[in-house]
Amino acid sequence: MKSINKVKTLLEAVVVIAVALAFVMPVTAMTSQTQLVASFNEPKNVLGRGEWIAQASGFATASRGIRSLDAVDNLTAWAIAYDGSGGGAATTDFTMTTDGGNLWTANIVLGAEGYGLGNICGLSGTVAYAAVFNQAGAQDVACGAYKTTNGGSTWTQLGHYPISFCNNVIFWNENEGVVLGDTADGYFEDYYTSNGGTTWTRVPQANYSGLAAQSGEGGWTGVVDVVGDTVIFGTNLGNVYISQDRGHTYFASYSGASTGGLNGGVNDIAFKDGTHGLVAHDNGVTYDLFETMDGGVSWAPVTYSGTCFSSGLAYLPGTENKYVSTGAATGSSGASYSLDGGHSWTNYNAVTDQMLATDFVAGEIGWAGGFNTDETTGGMFKHIPSENPQPALTISVTGGKGFTVTINNIGEANATNVTCAITITGGLVIKPKDFSGSQLTLGIGQNFTIPCAPKGIGLGFLTPMPSIKIDVTCSEGVNATKIVAAKIFFSKVTL
Missing domain, CATH: 2.60.40.10 (Immunoglobulins)
Structure with missing residues (x-):
């Protein structure tokens, strides 16, 4: 069983003569992995609420953990990896599937050393985008958003933006997208494009309302969610930025998430629609949850029952109010589900493996990352719906x-x-x-x-x-x- 130690890493990025703070949430893991099921790809029934199936993430290097995952449809998903061996080595490894996870194909975005991936955003089995940052410190011209049109065989840079730090990239289609950075010149350095990244426009300071950006405030890699035209990202100071017009304007508010702990502020986001959603703060064992019912105008802490694990959080599209959490912390590993918007949680029975980032599509099809042993063993879990759904x-x-x-x-x-x-x-x-x-x-x-x-x-x-x-x-x-x-x-x- 791998042990997890979430550490807040501060990376410096030079912007002209100023220094901007960028925040990455790496996870270290050690020793060997415990398989979810004894027979590879054999389903395990779980409380009638769905089943988790073990899959191989396809990485040749052992102990690759999944930092960010994007499920495109019931057959297609993309995921990025990090070094889970405890060494903390930078990597631009990613993996993707187009057959529901029977085969995950791993590759790299950049061959150069010292770079990492903030998140990945897939549009199809051939087109995807990745946010590249320099893990060694200063953000150089190789950093920014990258695009593939051939299933990840090759990647093309879409400009060196944001200059401060490329935390996340989101595209709605091959024309409209955003890249999300840290604060520069007193406000967040976020950009949008309407021509596929040929040109980028920085969001003017006047287009941010609500709370003003604070000194030392930055975004987290992978802490972003998108639903419809709405994109949401969280910061290390507990603030949440919400754009309901595909990144042209943002409203910022304080969620209530603590700025203390190993990873300050907002560490995960899961929205049902543009107005209803949850953000989470990792308290070291489980998630502290905060919910909004009005698009971030107001937030309330969630006093929940059960366990909301602290590695991944996702809303299940098409359900009334179902969420799934995943965990990989020592003594708090596995998965749980909530049917009431995060107010009560039930563990998936007999699922105690370390489970990382998670994402779902309609039909309760989704994936959660894990740690691999080798190219053909472990590293990914697939969720399929129950054959016998019940009322509650x-x-x-x-x-x-x-x-x-x-x-x-x-x-x-x-x-x-x-x-x-x-x-x-x-x-x-x-x-x-x-x-x-x-x-x-x-x-x-x-x-x-x-x-x-x-x-x-x-x-x-x-x-x-x-x-x-x-x-x-x-x-x-x-x-x-x-x-x-x-x-x-x-x-x-x-x-």
């Missing part, structure tokens, strides 16, 4: 004049013949004490409410504090129970 029922209760029970289906299948029984115990002369509700079909992402109007007195003085018990069942055999304490004063219910 949750219960929420709100007080007021009476109280209201809401039943939600956050699962992956419809729930039928849903029944809800509600009973109040305790209190003094509370009537009625029993309520019920039902729904013939509760679709994925749907809910129904049951208004309850008890009257009486229950303040916990002469008699026990009232307790509300809610039991929910459905024909699929999925049940849910919730018990909440309540104060009842005539018709007012306080939870």
